[in-house]
Amino acid sequence: MLLVPAWELPVVPRLATVPDWLWGEFVAWLFAAPRSFTSPDLTARIAAQRLPHLEDLNDWAGRNVGSATVRAALESYVGALAAVTRSDEGGRRAAELRGQILTRFLTRRDERDFNPVILPRDGRLLRVGFVSRDFGSGPDTFAALASFESLDPAGFEVFLFPLRDSATLEAGYCERRAKAKFVLPSDLADQVKQLRMAQLDVLVFCGDVGAGFDDVTRLALRRLAPLQVVNHRNGLTSGLPEIDLYVSGAQPATPEAASAFSERLGLLRGPAHSFAFPRNLGTDHPACPREALGLPASAIVFAAVITPTGIGFETCRAWAAMLAQTPGSRLAVVLLHPNEQHGYSAARFCLSLSQVFMAAGVDTGRVAVFPATTGDSEQPRNILRVADLFLDSLSGLSPVWVAEALALGLPALVVSQPADADRDAAAHMLYSIALPELIAGSESAYVETGVALALDAARREGLCARLKAALATGPWFFDTLAAGDALGVLLETAYDELAALDRPMFRAGHETLRCFSAENLAEGLDAGFAAQACGDTATAAFEANLALRSDPTNPRARHLRAQVLLVEGKHARAVDYLMAALPHYVGDKEFWFLLAWALQLNRKVPQAIEALESCLRLDGNQVEPLLMMIDLAEGAGASDIAQETLKCLQQIAPHDHRVLAMS
DSSP: OOOOOOGGSSSOOGGGGOGGGHHHHHHHHHHOSSSOOOOHHHHHHHHHHHHHHHHHHHHHHHHHHOOOHHHHHHHHHHHHHHTEEEEEEEETHOOOOOOOHHHHSSSSSHTOOOOOOOOOTTSSEEEEEEEEEEESSSSHHHHHHHHTTOOOTTTEEEEEESSOOSSSSHHHHHHHSSSEEEEOOSHHHHHHHHHHHHTOEEEOOOOOOSSSSOOOOOHHOOOOOSSEEEOOOSOOOOOTTOOOOEEEEEOOOSSSGGGSSEEEEEEOOOSSSSOGGGGGOOOOOOOOGGGGGGGSSSEEEEEEEEETTTOOOHHHHHHHHHHSTTTEEEEEEEEEEEEEGGBBHHHHHHHHHHHHEEEEOOOGGGEEEEEEOOOOOHHHHHHHOOOOOOOOOEEEOOOOOHHHHHHOOOOEEEEEOOTTTTGGGGHHHHHHHGGGGEEEESHHHHHHHHHHHHOOOOHHHHHHHHHHHHHHHOOOOOOOOHHHHHHHHHHHHHHHHHHHHHHHHHHHOOOOOOOOOOHHHHHHHHHHHHHHTTTTTHHHHHHHHHHHHTTTTTTHHHHHHEEEHHHHTTTHHHHHHHHHHHGGGGOOOHHHHHHHHHHHTTHHOOOOOOHHHHHHHOOOOOOHHHHHHHHOOOOOOOOHHHHHHHHHHHHOOTHHHHHHOOO
């Protein structure tokens, strides 16, 4: 035990054969995470070795969780989890065993008896809470914010429950996008009490509660609301007994895919993955010079963002091969939250990395590692801004950093995961912006593509130009309005079914949960626009809502929804839908006029004037837009613009009574 890790031995004793006094140390040895990644297929071998021991530990926890010997073993297991990074090896059974062990060890029987009342949704807003570490800068916030920042206030009340307060720009923005924020107390019992007293209908846990063990996972072990949801979308079940719904971003590859989840699988009809980055929050930082980062100014720089245990031998081998075939290139690795307490220091990580690169004949001086804390997203961005190509890991478990690289205009190289729709998110993103050449089908293709791009500056420049053009049109993975609409209708559907059934029946459902949709989207929208033209707002609203349930990104559905919202007096929400649909209507003068009207009603005069100018550039002889321009210009004190516009009107419509009244 002192010299060899458990997974390196062909046979390991079962727990029942180990002396009682050794159980704590034995379990710590069994489940200790590897301190290096210099061996192929390591994750699979560890998972295969651990599964029978997980069964043993769960069995003992079920028999006598109060035993000092059993508790010593369980404490060691929980301690080992703090250093674990998510893996798909072991599947649903391993995840469920983990969830059962944690529940038996960390919750009391009386806590498990709590059963909140499921009130019908009719005639009221759905109260949705989001629990996160702090809603500060970081991947969990970027993914969660995209889900709730545009949830329809006509159907939902959003509450944020951070475990600690944060003064970051992101945390402040998140608070403004919610009805209220409540920082949870430090004591677990008080946290549980506050969440239960909030009388939420739905509670969403931000981040991957199925990985490792932290305070968010500790809360997710308990029943706090009628419907409890994970929205991480990494294609892996949490395995936690009190999680009811796993939100999936893409159609499962096979009908049997739902059986891989302990939760009910819910399928979004909107964007598979959406992210809200600080570029949407008003931040704008210049690139840090390469020299200040210790990187040569003229070298090709590959960049990667990883966690200490979030990289496998295969990924590291591929990166070494790329550097070996591209003389003079550099690899800049951002190492997120190195965990010194569990042996995952930056120094130990660098040692493992060096061993793989030296074996490939690559000078380790060509690799730079930049440690960063969990909440420090500016350090990764500093590296991404000066890099030439972003390298995703072969596992595909963290699409957020692929999206971040793309948002900064940096091409990202990924490996397709066709067997798992959620884990193939990065490939879907690249397909959607017409950059399929950045998607590799295997490790060898990944290396080949990376080398080819590194050696061809003109090709990289072309990719950057195409990426910039794609970003200007608003890719779906940055479409938070569609993300909110899609999640909203899925939560409503799930909650209604939960209210109609009891929880065991809801959880036992084998069919993937999805909201109903329109049979003929185009016909419904035609009927909606016709109804709106006749003043039948109720029919128009029904058709718009049904169309958005079917396709939240549909520009005609957004156009119709905006018209309905303007009639209802919800001007700000109408502007959101019009701006989202705008890329599809840039040549439509009537749409520009509608947008200008909505912006004027929303008291955004400079933006309204810009919209009117775009409208008049398409047709300068429109009376109504010119009249509005005079009104806006006079209100803004721009009398010269008003006079010039009046002269134009006097030529176009000299007999119009409104023009005559101003002459």
